[in-house]
Amino acid sequence: MKKLALASLLLATTAVSAHTLFILPSHFVASKTGTWVSADVSAGNMTFAVDKGVSPDNVRLVNPQGQVETIAHKYQGKRKSQVDVELTQEGTYRLEMAGPARYFTAYKVNGERKRLMADKESRAKELPANATDVVTMQNRNRSMAFITVNKPSNKVLELTNQGLEFKSSVHPADIVAGEPVTFTFLVDGKPAAGVELDVSTEGERYRDEAGRIEFKTDATGQFSYTPSKAGAFLIEAHYSNKAATAKADQQNEGLTLTLEATLP
Known part of the structure; x- marks a missing residue:
């Protein structure tokens, strides 16, 4: 039974990871407190195209004071999930879907690939005696969007120095179409070179070309982007590092940001 449950979990994880997990608010800026905002949560293989509904129980609303608020209204559908949130304070909120780091150990037995959910500290008691090519990976993915009521604030943008x-x-x-924005990506609090980035805009299914732009961060962890038009856009960031830690041989981090460029 334990093996069956593990296989089902890994299968579900693989299915979702083949798509991009995103949060898309109905509004990015509101002019007064008490405003309600709906946000779609889904995983799709085109930008903001809903495909797979995911559990809204993993969505958190962080208020301008940095406190997590209860989300009273949630819905899970087959192609998308939805949350409705009331914004009662001035400042910037963060909507996020994030979980703890997960650890997978891959190995071979007589040439056959296998894996189990265990970090380096716990894998020893679960690995077969004849296991070879043993590698433990730390995987973590997060998706975020930001909503500002009346005036911007910075508490929800503060770094935790954990992950990407x-x-x-x-x-x-304050992102405006036609004006450049410089992003710095950090891993565990340090600027990270070589973070792979994919920037795309809504309406992909209605274009002959996907219109995706690929970047990599420079030696200082930075890249610059100028939105060509107003509207929502998506930044998908991925980072892998083979430097060993106490719990893993490889660190894999993903971060998806939904942002909006306003009219000039």
Whole structure:
């Protein structure tokens, strides 16, 4: 039974990871407190195209004071899930879907590939005696969007120095079409070179070309992007590092940001 449950979990994880997990709010800026905002949560293989509904129980609303608020209204559908949130304070909120780091150990037995859910500290008691090519990976993915009521604030943008994070030269509420924004990506608090980035805009299914732009961060962890038009856009960031830690041989981090460029 335990093996069957593990196989089902890994199968579900693989199915979702083949798509991009995103949060898309109905509004990115509101002019007064008490405003309600709906947000779609889904995983799709085109930008903001809903495909697989995911559990809204993993969505958190962080208020401008940095406190997690209860989300009273949630819905899970087959192609998308939805949350409705009331914004009762001035400042910037963060909507996020994030979980703890997960650890997978891959190995071979007589040439056959296998894996189990265990980190380096716990894998020894579960690995077969004849296991070879043993590698433990730390995987973590997060998806975020930001909503500002009346005036921008910065508490929800503060770094935790854990995993893949970002800083921006422009507040998310102040991104304007035609004006450059410089993003800095950090891993465990340090600027990370070579983070792979994919930037795309809504309406992909209605274009002959996907219109995706690929970047990599430079030696200082930075890249610059100028939105060509107003509207929502998506940044998908991926980072892998083979430097060993106490719990893993390889660190894999993913961060998806939904942002909006306003009209000039």
